Amino acid sequence: MGFGQILAKRVGYGLVLLIAVVVLNFTLITIAPGDVADAIAGDMGGADASVLVEIRQRYGLDQPFMSQLWRYLSSVAVMDLGYSYFYNTSVTELILQRLPATLLLIFSSQILAISVGVLLGVMAARKPNSLVNLCVTFLSLFGFAAPVFWTGILLIILFVSVHPVFPVGGMMNAALIDASFFEQSINIAYHLVLPMVTLASIYLALYSRLTRASMQEVLGSDYIRTARAKGLRENKVFYKHALKNSLGPLVTVAGLQFSAVMSGAVVVEAVFNWPGLGTLALQAILARDTPTIMGILFFSSLVVIVVNIFTDLVLRMIDPRIRAE
Amino acid sequence: MTDTAHTTELKDENVVATSPWREMATMFVRNYAAVAGLVLLTLIILFAFVGPLIHPVDPFEMVWAPFTTPMQDGFILGTDYLGRDILAAMMVGGQVSMAIGLSAALVSVTIGVSVGAFAGYYGGLIEELLMRFTEFFQVLPTLLFSMVIVALFGASLLTVTLAIGVVSWTAVARVTRSEFLRIREMEYVAAARSGSARDLYLIFNVILPNALPPIVVQANLMVGSAILFEAALSFLGLSDPNVISWGQVIGSNRPYILDAGFAVAIPGFAIFLTVLAISLVGDGLNDALNPKLRQR
Numbered sequence: 001m002g003f004g005q006i007l008a009k010r011v012g013y014g015l016v017l018l019i020a021v022v023v024l025n026f027t028l029i030t031i032a033p034g035d036v037a038d039a040i041a042g043d044m045g046g047a048d049a050s051v052l053v054e055i056r057q058r059y060g061l062d063q064p065f066m067s068q069l070w071r072y073l074s075s076v077a078v079m080d081l082g083y084s085y086f087y088n089t090s091v092t093e094l095i096l097q098r099l100p101a102t103l104l105l106i107f108s109s110q111i112l113a114i115s116v117g118v119l120l121g122v123m124a125a126r127k128p129n130s131l132v133n134l135c136v137t138f139l140s141l142f143g144f145a146a147p148v149f150w151t152g153i154l155l156i157i158l159f160v161s162v163h164p165v166f167p168v169g170g171m172m173n174a175a176l177i178d179a180s181f182f183e184q185s186i187n188i189a190y191h192l193v194l195p196m197v198t199l200a201s202i203y204l205a206l207y208s209r210l211t212r213a214s215m216q217e218v219l220g221s222d223y224i225r226t227a228r229a230k231g232l233r234e235n236k237v238f239y240k241h242a243l244k245n246s247l248g249p250l251v252t253v254a255g256l257q258f259s260a261v262m263s264g265a266v267v268v269e270a271v272f273n274w275p276g277l278g279t280l281a282l283q284a285i286l287a288r289d290t291p292t293i294m295g296i297l298f299f300s301s302l303v304v305i306v307v308n309i310f311t312d313l314v315l316r317m318i319d320p321r322i323r324a325e
Numbered sequence: 326m327t328d329t330a331h332t333t334e335l336k337d338e339n340v341v342a343t344s345p346w347r348e349m350a351t352m353f354v355r356n357y358a359a360v361a362g363l364v365l366l367t368l369i370i371l372f373a374f375v376g377p378l379i380h381p382v383d384p385f386e387m388v389w390a391p392f393t394t395p396m397q398d399g400f401i402l403g404t405d406y407l408g409r410d411i412l413a414a415m416m417v418g419g420q421v422s423m424a425i426g427l428s429a430a431l432v433s434v435t436i437g438v439s440v441g442a443f444a445g446y447y448g449g450l451i452e453e454l455l456m457r458f459t460e461f462f463q464v465l466p467t468l469l470f471s472m473v474i475v476a477l478f479g480a481s482l483l484t485v486t487l488a489i490g491v492v493s494w495t496a497v498a499r500v501t502r503s504e505f506l507r508i509r510e511m512e513y514v515a516a517a518r519s520g521s522a523r524d525l526y527l528i529f530n531v532i533l534p535n536a537l538p539p540i541v542v543q544a545n546l547m548v549g550s551a552i553l554f555e556a557a558l559s560f561l562g563l564s565d566p567n568v569i570s571w572g573q574v575i576g577s578n579r580p581y582i583l584d585a586g587f588a589v590a591i592p593g594f595a596i597f598l599t600v601l602a603i604s605l606v607g608d609g610l611n612d613a614l615n616p617k618l619r620q621r
Contacts, residue, residue: 020461025473032477145600147553149560150575150593157586168583256463263468267557281469282561285476293473300466308464 003316010312014305021301022076025294026069040085076298082291086284091295095277099299101171102276104188106265109196113203114254120204121211122243125219136208143205148264152198152271159194166194169273195272199264203257210253214246248319255311259304352613359609365602369595373419382413384569392585405574405588406581414574415595421570422596425486426552432490433551434544437497438533444498445505446528452502459498467492468557475563482565489554493547500543504536511535538614542607549603556596571596 040055056062063071075082081091124133160168167173172187218224219242227237266278273279277296284292353359387408395403395411403411444455471488478484508514509532517531556572558564564573571592578588 017461017464021465024465028474028477033479141601141604142597144604145549146597147556147560147572147575147593147600149557150589150597153575153579153582153586153589153593156582157590161583161586259464259466262466263557266468266472267560270561278469281472285472286562288476293476297466297469297473300469301464304464304466 006316007309007313010309014309017305018298018302019073022073022294022298023069025297026072029290029294030065030068072294081295081298084284084289084292084295086287086289086292091291094280094292095295095299098275098277098280101274102262102265102269102278103303104192105195105199105268105274105276106261108192109199109265110203110254110261112196113200113207114250116200117204117207118211118243118247118250120208122215122238124208124212125215126238128216133212136212140205140209143202146201148198148202149267149271151201152194152268155194155198156271167191169271171275195268195274198271199261199268202264203261206253206257207250210250211246214249215242218242218246244318248315251311251315251318255308255315258307258311262300262304349613353609356609356612358605359612362602362605362609365598366606369419369599369602370423373416373423376416376419377413380412380416382410384409384413384417386410392581392588394585395587395591403585403587403591405578406585411574411588411591414569415571415592418569418571418574418592419595419599421482421568422552422555422572423599425482425489425555425570426548429486429489429493429551429555430544430547432487433494433547434497434540436490437494437543438501438540440494441498441501442505442528442533442536445502446509446524446532448506455498456502459495462492463495465492468554471554471558472561472563475558480563480565482568485555485558485564489551489558493550493554497540497543497547500539501536504539505532508532508535542611542614545603545607545610549600549607552596552600552603 038052041052053062061068072082079092081095083089084091084094087094120132120136120139124130124136127133156168159166167190169191171191172184224237224242227241228234232241265276266281268274269276269278270282277300281293281296283289284296389404389408389410391404391406391408405411405414440455440459444452444459471492474488474491475484505528514527514531517527522531555564555570556575559570559572560576560579562576564570564576574592575589578585582589
């Protein structure tokens with residue numbers, strides 16, 4: 001199968017998954033007790049039955065389930081996710097406003113976790129009896145067991161309360177709203193440090209352990225023995241032959257983990273008041289702003305699906321054995 | 326092949342292993358970290374379930390001035406923002422956190438094992454459909470999705486448990502399926518089948534018992550991640566307000582971290598220790614159940 005064909009197949013399948021996600025979310029929200037009309041009436045401080053009927057009519061909630069679902073699906077198809085009555089703006093706009101902050105947090109923490117994780121994993125695999133190896137073992141236990149919000153709070157206590165180095169939360173000083181792009185970026189980077197490190201801590205542990213394991217496996221294989229036998233320098237064997245081939249599992253896991261990374265981001269955003277999709281989701285959920293909730297679920301699934309397709313393609317590029325299948 | 330390697334090794338070290346379970350226990354005890362994990366876990370369980378008998382304080386009741394620091398005025402772990410005894414909350418909260426962790430893991434193992442077993446046993450279209458179904462749950466943003474479930478259907482112990490179980494079974498399904506794919510080709514399965522055993526009998530009485538080791542390891546890890554999941558949900562304020570859990574103590578004291586960090590650090594540390602103990606036990610189980618891996 002050619003590259004284009006595979007891509008087309010993956011994208012088509014992704015679309016089916018996405019539609020299934022929308023249908024599931026819509027069904028859940030419809031069968032749950034209480035609806036938008038109740039929420040709006042609650043915000044108004046109560047309303048009588050005729051007003052409720054009127055609201056339901058305006059939002060099309062009196063229609064049969066299938067026609068509501070069809071209407072929602074066809075508007076999602078043109079990227080219209082409805083209108084948030086809580087924020088008084090279109091949901092698509094609201095999400096696009098918040099998405100960059102979340103993506104910045106997720107990708108910066110993943111880059112940090114992968115680069116440091118691979119480095120530690122390689123060092124540990126190279127010297128199995130070293131301190132680094134022990135560190136990787138401890139780190140991987142810590143990374144799995146420590147609740148991410150707890151790590152974040154400990155960092156806040158340490159770096160905001162005890163040694164005031166970093167800001168307690170938020171993404172940028174409000175005073176810098178008119179400042180230059182450069183100044184703003186520096187300030188955002190400064191605010192990003194703690195959330196990024198917190199989110200990276202879980203995955204740093206995972207990636208270092210994974211790199212160590214797959215390096216150890218690759219180092220035991222025949223072609224490494226061959227490379228050594230023909231007199232290649234140890235560094236070359238290590239970084240050119242072994243590392244390259246042990247990256248496959250890392251890419252697979254990084255892709256598979258992406259949905260979990262988004263979950264982690266929700267919690268980290270809540271800890272640091274990072275104005276991304278996670279904090280938006282929490283506010284929307286507490287306000288029972290169903291169009292926004294559904295929009296966020298849709299967007300996060302979309303991001304996960306896109307990342308999965310991308311991972312698949314990257315794997316095919318770095319590992320010719322997959323291509324052959 | 327594995328079996329022969331196994332017995333020679335045991336002979337070398339003069340271990341008399343009569344049954345596979347006995348053998349497994351020997352392996353397990355040999356792994357000091359796993360034993361340490363087991364001891365730690367036992368202590369935590371005792372603390373949560375026997376502790377309240379020794380320290381009978383209502384964790385909901387205001388007993389002293391708010392934010393009493395630990396070890397002061399006779400409060401070993403201090404008091405929270407409402408002046409409630411944190412030690413009592415830790416004990417009762419531990420019961421809830423562990424109970425939710427266990428039952429959510431049970432839910433996810435039940436779903437995962439059924440989906441994986443049927444997919445692996447039948448193969449073909451059934452496998453295709455069930456694995457697509459699994460993939461679908463893999464792309465759902467897990468935490469967001471369970472936040473929505475809890476918010477929509479009301480925060481109670483039941484909804485929280487189900488919300489966690491429903492989103493976290495995919496790994497169990499994949500492990501179960503791959504074990505079933507391997508085992509269904511074995512001779513003893515063919516033998517049982519030729520004795521005209523029915524499908525359900527083959528799945529649950531012949532194949533499943535032999536597929537259990539990796540499932541047990543996965544289920545064990547599941548308990549740990551369910552505890553973390555519950556903690557994250559209650560930290561975000563999405564838990565039963567009438568029930569104290571470790572995560573809930575953290576969530577409710579969170580606004581005051583700069584004044585009283587201990588009220589947040591202590592329950593977090595309890596979660597950390599519990600999950601750590603569980604994963605140490607899990608590693609030990611893994612080593613004991615997969616003798617092949619030990620050689621690495």
